[in-house]
Amino acid sequence: MNVFKFGGASVKDADAVRNVTEIIRLFEGKKLLIVISAMGKTTNALELVVDALWKRNKSVFDEKIAELKSFHFTIADQLFPSSAHPVYQQLNEVFQALENRYQNEIPDHYNYEYDQIVSLGEVISTLIVEAYISMSGFASKWVDARRLIRTNNVFRDAEVDWKRTEELIRSTVLPAFEQADIIITQGFIGHTVELLTTTLGREGSDFTAGIFAYCLDAENVTIWKDVPGMLNADPKYFDNTIKLDKISFSEAIELSYYGASVIHPKTLKPLQNKNISLFVKSFVAPQAEGTEIQSSGAFDHLVPSFIFKVNQLLISFRTRDFSFIVESHLSDIFNRLSEIGAKINLMQNSALSFSILVDAEKVDIETILKTFRSDYEVRYNEGLELVTIRHYDQATIDRVTIKKDILLEQFSRQTARIVMKDK
Numbered sequence: 559m560n561v562f563k564f565g566g567a568s569v570k571d572a573d574a575v576r577n578v579t580e581i582i583r584l585f586e587g588k589k590l591l592i593v594i595s596a597m598g599k600t601t602n603a604l605e606l607v608v609d610a611l612w613k614r615n616k617s618v619f620d621e622k623i624a625e626l627k628s629f630h631f632t633i634a635d636q637l638f639p640s641s642a643h644p645v646y647q648q649l650n651e652v653f654q655a656l657e658n659r660y661q662n663e664i665p666d667h668y669n670y671e672y673d674q675i676v677s678l679g680e681v682i683s684t685l686i687v688e689a690y691i692s693m694s695g696f697a698s699k700w701v702d703a704r705r706l707i708r709t710n711n712v713f714r715d716a717e718v719d720w721k722r723t724e725e726l727i728r729s730t731v732l733p734a735f736e737q738a739d740i741i742i743t744q745g746f747i748g749h750t751v752e753l754l755t756t757t758l759g760r761e762g763s764d765f766t767a768g769i770f771a772y773c774l775d776a777e778n779v780t781i782w783k784d785v786p787g788m789l790n791a792d793p794k795y796f797d798n799t800i801k802l803d804k805i806s807f808s809e810a811i812e813l814s815y816y817g818a819s820v821i822h823p824k825t826l827k828p829l830q831n832k833n834i835s836l837f838v839k840s841f842v843a844p845q846a847e848g849t850e851i852q853s854s855g856a857f858d859h860l861v862p863s864f865i866f867k868v869n870q871l872l873i874s875f876r877t878r879d880f881s882f883i884v885e886s887h888l889s890d891i892f893n894r895l896s897e898i899g900a901k902i903n904l905m906q907n908s909a910l911s912f913s914i915l916v917d918a919e920k921v922d923i924e925t926i927l928k929t930f931r932s933d934y935e936v937r938y939n940e941g942l943e944l945v946t947i948r949h950y951d952q953a954t955i956d957r958v959t960i961k962k963d964i965l966l967e968q969f970s971r972q973t974a975r976i977v978m979k980d981k
């Protein structure tokens with residue numbers, strides 16, 4: 559049994575859904591567990607629905623839902639010969655449930671409400687794709703990840719209860735494979751012990767594929783992307799990228815941890831733990847080789863890789879009484895950062911100051927100032943870039959720092975990290 563994952567770009571319109579079906583056809587005779595994300599940019603659109611509900615803005619709420627409805631029904635109209643197909647009834651029910659959320663009491667828990675609404679993107683996409691696959695002649699079955707992936711109740715960033723999830727997945731999916739060759743489920747979503755829907759964090763569908771593969775002891779996993787494989791840099795920002803044909807789990811974890819967004823960083827651990835290879839392949843050229851991520855590190859050092867993070871904020875904390883930054887300050891600073899949910903991309907300290915680099919869009923500087931001002935002097939620089947180079951040399955550093963002012967640098971034997979801004 560193999561696990562496949564198709565992301566938003568690979569199901570963004572009717573042609574894309576037809577293409578998914580053609581890819582599945584290449585694997586006829588195989589049992590496939592297929593994880594699918596919301597179509598195109600649906601998750602972003604649903605975030606706007608949550609926002610409108612939270613602000614009690616009924617006209618924006620209605621308008622955003624109408625756009626989503628039109629987007630999905632247009633795709634359905636292009637895939638199914640008649641509106642009598644049962645999928646229309648299912649889609650209407652999901653949209654009705656979405657609209658009804660406005661009638662509920664005013665939500666008092668944003669993250670909870672977020673998960674109940676945003677999770678519907680994956681429910682809708684899997685209903686459409688499964689119905690189309692089934693209509694195309696495959697023995698397929700839709701299963702609900704909201705009843706299979708058990709998590710804690712940290713809405714929007716839920717943690718998996720592996721033991722219970724494994725029991726639920728095995729007891730549902732293995733019997734289902736006796737009747738179906740293709741099982742379709744949703745990425746990114748799960749449920750609490752009280753059966754409330756949770757999400758695993760943005761872009762978490764890759765991770766869902768890792769969870770199913772782990773629990774089912776899959777032969778391998780393939781995540782189908784709009785790129786030929788894992789490259790040595792994001793082709794959206796870098797010319798002349800090189801495909802990494804074969805790399806180790808540890809190397810891929812390092813790259814995704816530093817921000818190579820082609821794979822969600824949590825995906826690899828469960829696969830490494832059971833030695834299940836992960837292939838990154840192109841849904842545009844499905845027969846091409848792609849990248850294989852596996853246990854051997856023999857090929858890791860062949861190509862320097864570049865990871866860029868833009869819109870970075872460098873924040874420095876200094877003690878007010880000129881005392882050294884020591885362990886007790888660090889512990890205090892980390893506690894306060896953790897309370898406000900700040901995620902650190904890089905950190906460094908000197909005798910009198912401790913600096914962190916964060917994504918500007920994920921941290922509110924006013925909250926930072928409020929949290930620290932009483933005990934620390936806080937300074938910050940906005941509009942910075944962080945470049946990470948794995949397997950660097952001087953030529954690669956020169957290439958990325960041209961016409962840049964460097965604010966901070968860190969080097970280990972394998973990795974260079976440079977915080978910089980335009981001159």
Ligand SMILES: Nc1ncnc2c1ncn2[C@@H]1O[C@H](COP(=O)(O)OP(=O)(O)O)[C@@H](O)[C@H]1O
Pocket residue numbers: 564565566567568761782783784785787788789790791792793794817818819820821
């Ligand atoms: N090192 C890399 N190699 C390949 N793609 C990368 C890399 N770093 C970032 N990307 C970006 O990842 C994108 C694919 O990931 P993503 O958009 O999350 O896919 P999906 O949502 O369909 O699963 C590519 O379009 C590319 O711009």
Ligand SMILES: N[C@@H](CC(=O)OP(=O)(O)O)C(=O)O
Pocket residue numbers: 564565566567595596601602679745746759760761762763764
């Ligand atoms: N739809 C969710 C989960 C996900 O992983 O999507 P994608 O596979 O398109 O990155 C999101 O956009 O965050």
